[in-house]
Amino acid sequence: MTDSRHDGTPEEGTAEDLTADVWTSAGESLPGLARVAAYAALHTTEWGVKTSARAWLRVGRAVTHPDEAASLARDASKAMVVVGDLARSVSSGTPVAKALMSASESLGGLVEASSTETANGHVVSSGPPQASLRELGQQLLDRSRDVWNTDEGHPAYERILTELAPDEARILMLLLTGGPQPSVDVRTGGPIGMVSSQLIAPGLTMIGARSGVRYVDQVPAYLNNLFRLGLVWFSREALRDPMPYQVVEAQPDVLAAMHSVKFAKVVRRSIHLTPFGEDFCKTCLVEEETLAVAAFPEHGVPPEVADPRDPAPG
Template sequence: MTEDQWPSEEQSAVADDDVAGVRATPVSRIDTQQAVEALPGLVRLAATSWLRTAEWGVVAGMRTGRRVLKAATNPQTAVEVAQGMAAASGVIADLAKALSHGTPVPEAVIQVSSSLRQAPEEKPRETREQRTQRTLRQQGEALLARSRDVWNTEQGHPAYARILDEMAPDEGRILLLLLKGGPQPTVDVRTGGVIGMASSTLIAPGLNMIGPRAGVRYLEQVPSYLNNLFRLGLIWFSREQLRDPLEYQVVEAQPDVLAAMHTVRSAKVVRRSIHLTPFGEDFCRTCLVAEDEDLSALPEHQAPHDLD
């Protein structure tokens, strides 16, 4: 607006008297005109802010949805989401508290922001030994809780599944032989004669007929099979011989026994035996025989009493 377009004082006075009776100054007219001209810019600024806010809301919603879906299947993500929600609610509560005490909005925002920037107090990290001890204690508490549960119907030792994974098929055949055929004879070949009475040397230990009698596939692996079954606590090696001496006649006539005896001028045979442990008997009854099979007439095994 140019100076030529300004109304005269008389025209202004007439207009003022007609409208409100208040004299309007050129300054008020300039402020009004500038505000009107600034409206399009304010509208653009408001529209841009709204679009950015909407875009942020959509992206944040999608991210939050993905985190919620992930939290449904991942316990660690669920904990992180819960911690984030708790932190956000704490920030809102701190801001509301500051505003309720009369703190201006900008100052309240600065105070809350400064409190967020403070590093949280770090907790001492657990050592591996402490974690192991805590885990073992938790497992022990769970075990005792199951022992007090009168409705617990667990059958079989929990180690049976692990033992089955650590056994060869031939070892299962050996266990069935011991379960149904009873303790098995085994012999050691040692030096004998007059010298052997004072100091006997072991020539061939633990010779037996377990492999052929059990029908194993790999006969040369029988010593390893027996060592593994002993390691698992299923069998044990007794120094005592079986009551029936006829059990040893077939073993002592085997080629490997005769070959070991012919390696020295004078040799002797020491008779021993192999038994199932009580743990091994229960393992065989639980895992290796059918449920409807009659197990009442099975041979007896000695309990371990000398393992050296």
């Protein structure tokens, strides 16, 4: 007779009672199990290979973690219930293939639920252990000594492509094909400016208009992101040709900044691709046929130590 709680709700049986019931029902279905065994042995090899390593990892954790041990016991009992139901289903005349499909869905849900467990409040993946940083470093050195290694492009290029906006790709192509671009800062001038000059408008360029970006007002943010990714650098030096600066200094935003104070002066600077950025553009943004015949302008090399006074476009 089943025990009841004070509110009349039947209590759940103990783990020993549940296991005994499972084995009893499984024993009653032995003819069905015999029929299932041969069929299942031919169709569960792949599933077993995928889950055996995961299961043994759980067993290893169960030795030292009581919570994992209890979870493993519950999952084992549930799995036995599925096996018993499968055998009874086959014994009652259900086609073996249909019964196995139903059981595999139940077992699959059980495996997925146990693939991520919590221990001490943290999520622990039950997948294969990851290589340590030192092991990854040794693998990298091994590849560097492999004369047959045909890897092309820096491994960071794939990640960088996911962190670029379409407009930023246009800016990179402008820098690659058009060369370094002029940039100007508008600062206070006059007699006071010779002693203490204040920045009024930094990093004014025509890069947005020349590259044909869709969102011209986002160009300063685009340049900051390209700088963050190590693709461009901002030089304090002006370009040798003064003509591009005359066009920039005639733009409305530059004129407005100059007219905002009584005395103003323009400081000429330039924006270049880094060597890393040049290689990225040639590897990822230029077709091989074009790369074979094109001659690209040269860019300046950034200083070894960045000058903190170098302003980024604002």
